[in-house]
Amino acid sequence: MSSEPAHALVQRMLDGDRRALARLFTLLEQSAESRSEIVKGIHPRLSGAYVIGVTGPPGAGKSTIADGLVRIFRESDAKVGVLAVDPSSPFSGGAILGDRVRMRRHYLDRGVFIRSLATRGDQGGLSRVVPAAIRLLDAFGMDVVIVETVGVGQTELEVASTADTVVVTLVPEAGDGVQAMKAGLMEIGDIFVVNKADRPGADRAASDIRAALALGTPGTDWNPPIVMTEAHRGKGVQELHDKLQEHRAILERTSGERTSGLDERRRHRLRREFAAALREVVAAEIDTMISSDGVLSELAARVQAGELDPYAAAAEAVGGGHLVRKTAGEEASRPPRAHPDAD
Numbered sequence: 490m491s492s493e494p495a496h497a498l499v500q501r502m503l504d505g506d507r508r509a510l511a512r513l514f515t516l517l518e519q520s521a522e523s524r525s526e527i528v529k530g531i532h533p534r535l536s537g538a539y540v541i542g543v544t545g546p547p548g549a550g551k552s553t554i555a556d557g558l559v560r561i562f563r564e565s566d567a568k569v570g571v572l573a574v575d576p577s578s579p580f581s582g583g584a585i586l587g588d589r590v591r592m593r594r595h596y597l598d599r600g601v602f603i604r605s606l607a608t609r610g611d612q613g614g615l616s617r618v619v620p621a622a623i624r625l626l627d628a629f630g631m632d633v634v635i636v637e638t639v640g641v642g643q644t645e646l647e648v649a650s651t652a653d654t655v656v657v658t659l660v661p662e663a664g665d666g667v668q669a670m671k672a673g674l675m676e677i678g679d680i681f682v683v684n685k686a687d688r689p690g691a692d693r694a695a696s697d698i699r700a701a702l703a704l705g706t707p708g709t710d711w712n713p714p715i716v717m718t719e720a721h722r723g724k725g726v727q728e729l730h731d732k733l734q735e736h737r738a739i740l741e742r743t744s745g746e747r748t749s750g751l752d753e754r755r756r757h758r759l760r761r762e763f764a765a766a767l768r769e770v771v772a773a774e775i776d777t778m779i780s781s782d783g784v785l786s787e788l789a790a791r792v793q794a795g796e797l798d799p800y801a802a803a804a805e806a807v808g809g810g811h812l813v814r815k816t817a818g819e820e821a822s823r824p825p826r827a828h829p830d831a832d
């Protein structure tokens with residue numbers, strides 16, 4: 490049963506089977522092959538779920554906020570998927586347990602699906618797995634997908650910034666705002682949250698954020714709002730939800746011939762997804778070609794013999810068009826290429 494093929498699982502998932510959905514997530518994380526098969530299989534069933542990114546420093550309350558948002562979205566019957574990327578940050582080791590406790594509350598609710606993705610240490614993992622996971626939840630019928638990522642590191646920021654609406658969560662602790670600026674969080678936020686507003690310094694944090702935002706040059710008709718929350722008590726989360734809806738409405742607005750901001754963001758996301766898929770496919774192709782007879786293994790041998798440095802060899806492989814695996818027929822019918830060193 491564990492070896493049920495991906496396409497069969499996809500069929501069951503599309504019929505609403507949650508266990509099939511869970512299995513598909515495991516496959517997505519496991520291999521590039523099944524990832525491509527799954528993404529292909531669900532493609533006709535995508536319906537453009539709204540993607541909300543929740544990012545910020547470790548322990549800021551992102552999961553608590555996501556949980557509060559789920560509750561509010563469910564009141565209007567919207568189906569919600571949550572992806573928690575690397576929830577077990579070393580800074581708040583209790584998070585996994587916390588996530589599990591919260592998860593239990595939504596466990597019997599068929600309109601909610603929460604999944605943790607472990608991609609830590611795998612630089613490309615995030616950009617490959619997260620978009621595919623969003624697609625999976627979309628195909629399952631989720632109206633909204635919340636993606637929680639820790640706002641540290643370039644890859645995390647890039648993943649977060651491809652959401653339709655990005656919520657940056659900060660806390661009143663001294664210096665947090667400055668760190669956020671350094672980490673590049675100020676640039677990607679559509680909505681800022683000062684969580685743990687029950688702690689001293691919340692107003693100060695909000696005015697720091699306001700000041701930092703004023704330095705930027707957004708040049709749009711959206712002025713990122715700052716929402717104060719005490720997420721552990723559910724306070725302020727409704728206001729955050731309302732701001733999310735407002736931002737979405739503005740993004741969906743089109744004026745004249747101009748494409749909507751939403752289309753623009755999604756095009757950006759699709760281009761990134763394409764680039765990630767391409768890198769994945771090309772990398773696999775290189776591994777195949779280099780370990781079988783052909784120009785790449787010859788170049789590898791020359792590097793091994795010290796005749797060429799690895800970069801010169803790579804440049805020759807690309808420049809010579811050797812990354813295209815040719816069939817026997819093609820090889821025969823093409824005129825021989827001039828050797829790049831010939832002149």
Ligand SMILES: Nc1nc2c(ncn2[C@@H]2O[C@H](COP(=O)(O)OP(=O)(O)OP(=O)(O)O)[C@@H](O)[C@H]2O)c(=O)[nH]1
Nearest residue numbers: 547548549550551552553578581584685719720721
């Ligand atoms: N005092 C206070 N504590 C809060 C508030 N919101 C969340 N917490 C607590 O802060 C801790 C961390 O919350 P999480 O929601 O797990 O934070 P997170 O940002 O998801 O953490 P990581 O995923 O590990 O980065 C938990 O113990 C929460 O109960 C708040 O508004 N005030």
Ligand SMILES: [Mg+2]
Nearest residue numbers: 551552576584
């Ligand atoms: Mg968390």
